[in-house]
Amino acid sequence: xxxxxxxxxxxxxxxxxxxxxxxxxxxxxxxxxxxxxxxxxxxxxxxxxxxxxxxxxxxxxxxxxxxxxxxxxxxxxxxxxxxxxxxxxxxxxxxxxxxxxxxxxxxxxxxxxxxxxxxxxxxxxxxxxxxxxxxxxxxxxxxxxxxxxxxxxxxxxxxxxxxxxxxxxxxxxxxxxxxxxxxxx
Amino acid sequence: xxxxxxxxxxxxxxxxxxxxxxxxxxxxxxxxxxxxxxxxxxxxxxxxxxxxxxxxxxxxxxxxxxxxxxxxxxxxxxxxxxxxxxxxxxxxxxxxxxxxxxxxxxxxxxxxxxxxxxxxxxxxxxxxxxxxxxxxx
Numbered sequence: 001x002x003x004x005x006x007x008x009x010x011x012x013x014x015x016x017x018x019x020x021x022x023x024x025x026x027x028x029x030x031x032x033x034x035x036x037x038x039x040x041x042x043x044x045x046x047x048x049x050x051x052x053x054x055x056x057x058x059x060x061x062x063x064x065x066x067x068x069x070x071x072x073x074x075x076x077x078x079x080x081x082x083x084x085x086x087x088x089x090x091x092x093x094x095x096x097x098x099x100x101x102x103x104x105x106x107x108x109x110x111x112x113x114x115x116x117x118x119x120x121x122x123x124x125x126x127x128x129x130x131x132x133x134x135x136x137x138x139x140x141x142x143x144x145x146x147x148x149x150x151x152x153x154x155x156x157x158x159x160x161x162x163x164x165x166x167x168x169x170x171x172x173x174x175x176x177x178x179x180x181x182x183x184x185x
Numbered sequence: 186x187x188x189x190x191x192x193x194x195x196x197x198x199x200x201x202x203x204x205x206x207x208x209x210x211x212x213x214x215x216x217x218x219x220x221x222x223x224x225x226x227x228x229x230x231x232x233x234x235x236x237x238x239x240x241x242x243x244x245x246x247x248x249x250x251x252x253x254x255x256x257x258x259x260x261x262x263x264x265x266x267x268x269x270x271x272x273x274x275x276x277x278x279x280x281x282x283x284x285x286x287x288x289x290x291x292x293x294x295x296x297x298x299x300x301x302x303x304x305x306x307x308x309x310x311x312x313x314x315x316x317x318x319x320x321x322x
Contacts, residue, residue, distance in 0.1 A: 017214070030201035128193065175189060
C-alpha cells in the first residue's frame with residue numbers, strides 16, 4: 001500500500017491512523033531522543049507530535065512532501081518549542097484515555113529503562129549532544145538531521161523548508177561552533 | 186573541519202529498536218475522536234413539548250403558541266423551567282465544548298472535515314436556542 005492509499009484510508013476511517021503510527025513512531029521517537037537525550041521529554045514530544053499529526057491529517061495534502069517528511073517537520077517544531085521555552089509539554093498521556101493505564105505506565109517504564117541503558121552506551125554521542133544543545137536552534141536542527149539522522153541535503157531542505165544555500169551555510173557555521181564547544185568539553 | 190565531520194559521522198548513536206508502549210498510545214490517540222458524543226434523546230423532551238403546544242395552537246382556535254406555553258408554565262412551573270430553560274442552556278454549553286473538542290481534532294471550522302464532524306452539535310445548538318426563544322416569547 002502506498003502512502004497516498006494509507007492517507008485516503010485514514011481520511012475515510014481515522015482508526016487507520018494506527019497504521020501510520022506503526023510505520024513511523026519509532027523513527028520519529030528515535031529522532032527526538034537523539035535531539036533531547038532524555039526519555040521523558042522524548043515520550044511527551046513524540047506523543048504530542050503524533051497527536052498533532054492525527055488532528056491535522058485531514059489537512060495534509062501532497063505538495064511534494066511525503067508523510068514521513070511532514071512528521072519530521074512537526075517533530076522538529078515540537079522539539080524547537082521544547083528548547084525555546086523549556087516548558088512542560090501538556091502531555092497527551094494526561095489527556096488520552098487508556099484502556100489499562102497501569103499496563104501503559106509499566107510499558108512506558110520498561111521502555112524508559114531500556115532506552116536509558118541504550119543512551120549510556122553512547123558516551124561520545126552524549127558529549128557532542130551536550131555541546132550541540134548550547135548552540136542556537138537553527139544549528140541544532142541541521143546538524144542533528146545531517147549527522148545523527150544521516151539525512152542528505154534534499155531531505156533536510158524539505159523537512160526544514162529552507163533553501164539549499166541557507167542549509168549549507170548553517171551546516172558550515174554550525175559545525176565550526178560545535179567543534180569549538182566540543183574542544184571545550 | 187573534515188576530521189570533525191568524520192568524527193560526527195562515525196560516533197555511534199543511540200537507536201530505538203522496540204517500544205512496548207507504542208500500540209497502546211496509538212489506540213488512545215485514535216480514540217480521542219469519540220470523546221464528544223451527546224445523546225439526542227435528552228433534547229427530544231422539550232422538543233416534544235414544543236411540538237405538542239404547536240399542535241394545540243394550530244388545532245385550537247383563538248390560541249397562540251405563546252399563550253399555550255404560558256398556560257403550560259403556570260401549571261407546570263418546575264418542569265417548564267427544567268425543560269425550556271435549564272436543559273437547552275446545558276445543551277448549548279455541552280455542545281459548544283464538544284465543538285471545541287472537534288476543532289481540536291479536525292482543525293479549522295472552515296474545513297469540510299470539521300463541518301462533517303460538527304454538524305450534529307451545531308444542529309443541537311440551533312434547536313436549543315430555538316426552544317429558549319419560543320419560551321421567552
